[in-house]
Amino acid sequence: MKLPVTYKIEDKDGKARAGVISTPHGEIETPVFMPVGTQATVKTMSKEELVDIGSEIILGNTYHLYLRPNDELIARLGGLHKFMNWDRPILTDSGGFQVFSLGSLRKIKEEGVYFSSHIDGSKHFISPEKSIQIQNNLGSDIAMLFDECPPGLSTREYIIPSIERTTRWAKRCVEAHQKKDSQGLFAIVQGGIYEDLRQKSLDELSKMDEYFSGYAIGGLAVGEPREDMYRILDYIVERCPEEKPRYLMGVGEPVDMLNAIESGIDMMDCVQPTRLARHGTVFTKDGRLVIKSERYKEDTKPLDEECNCYVCKNYSRAYIRHLIKVQEVLGLRLTSYHNLYFLIKLMKDAREAIKEKRFKEFKENFIKRYEGK
Numbered sequence: 001m002k003l004p005v006t007y008k009i010e011d012k013d014g015k016a017r018a019g020v021i022s023t024p025h026g027e028i029e030t031p032v033f034m035p036v037g038t039q040a041t042v043k044t045m046s047k048e049e050l051v052d053i054g055s056e057i058i059l060g061n062t063y064h065l066y067l068r069p070n071d072e073l074i075a076r077l078g079g080l081h082k083f084m085n086w087d088r089p090i091l092t093d094s095g096g097f098q099v100f101s102l103g104s105l106r107k108i109k110e111e112g113v114y115f116s117s118h119i120d121g122s123k124h125f126i127s128p129e130k131s132i133q134i135q136n137n138l139g140s141d142i143a144m145l146f147d148e149c150p151p152g153l154s155t156r157e158y159i160i161p162s163i164e165r166t167t168r169w170a171k172r173c174v175e176a177h178q179k180k181d182s183q184g185l186f187a188i189v190q191g192g193i194y195e196d197l198r199q200k201s202l203d204e205l206s207k208m209d210e211y212f213s214g215y216a217i218g219g220l221a222v223g224e225p226r227e228d229m230y231r232i233l234d235y236i237v238e239r240c241p242e243e244k245p246r247y248l249m250g251v252g253e254p255v256d257m258l259n260a261i262e263s264g265i266d267m268m269d270c271v272q273p274t275r276l277a278r279h280g281t282v283f284t285k286d287g288r289l290v291i292k293s294e295r296y297k298e299d300t301k302p303l304d305e306e307c308n309c310y311v312c313k314n315y316s317r318a319y320i321r322h323l324i325k326v327q328e329v330l331g332l333r334l335t336s337y338h339n340l341y342f343l344i345k346l347m348k349d350a351r352e353a354i355k356e357k358r359f360k361e362f363k364e365n366f367i368k369r370y371e372g373k
């Protein structure tokens, strides 16, 4: 079966890969960071600004867009790309995770998940079929399977039946997927922090491999210790199909991203860069900088003296600190713009390092400076 989303490896450096993903809305160079646009916008960023910072693909959320403005409304208006005037690739998460981390009073049954909206408490139900139907309505280039992401540090006794139900849900997603020619489907590997359960999840999903354009590693960045995440990545990523993209869900800290790329990850997303930005924390080559600190009150330097972004070329720490302190919207925009630029540039630099077979040295040098060692 011809898949609408395909991947080509250009270079390898150890397990790290540089490649290109082809989608119905264009190509994506990897490794890639995907800004999260939960409610059809990457918070405070215009489309033009996202293009300026070099964003190639953004994320949308099934759960949020189903609740507001509703996926059928978006479909009637021509789909999510047209609705938000974004003509590059979009990946949509399937809603399961958001129900667990946002919704309340949820009940998980074989048929699907019953939950109350975090907005007005109204009662809702999402099944694998419903999640795929919503993603079909949104018209994203990449849709995610409807899965259960077990709470961080769940026991084996909880995870084993959860994997088995998530596999049964995966089959139902594949059967329900109506846009097999224009929307790629990514599998999501679960299994908590247990190598053998990760293998079990991957083996069960691999039986449906012909339907999957890529494999995501779910169930991480949900509160487990960092070393457990690294151990699991080191085990499971290289066991995913070599010729398809690997996507680590929910990771957006520079050091974690470089470690993930070293284990063979190609795609990542996270709300952190924009969420931290809105609270005044920005990324710099010398680590995180909390702009509200007194020490920046009269600091005329840019956020990061080596950053070439529009914000660092035009505004000082003192000015941005003032804006954040008085909660001016422009402050949120400037810190968000810089944080997204920083991560997207980090991915581009990592890609060059892989092509030049110097990724390990690149990673170690970055981390040494970022962690101030």
Ligand SMILES: CC1(C)O[C@@H]2[C@@H](CO[C@@]3(CNc4nc5cc6c(=O)[nH]c(N)nc6cc5[nH]4)OC(C)(C)O[C@@H]23)O1
Binding pocket: 093, 094, 095, 096, 097, 098, 101, 144, 145, 147, 148, 149, 188, 217, 218, 219, 220, 221, 222, 223, 249, 250, 251, 270, 271, 272
């Ligand atoms: C639980 C909790 C507290 O984890 C938080 C916060 C919000 O999510 C994170 C990032 N982590 C994260 N892991 C994920 C796992 C899955 C998954 O297994 N399946 C599917 N379909 N989508 C996923 C999306 C994910 N995002 O965002 C920050 C804030 C980085 O920390 C995380 O909710």
Ligand SMILES: [Zn+2]
Binding pocket: 303, 304, 307, 308, 309, 310, 311, 312, 313, 338, 341
């Ligand atoms: Zn900058």
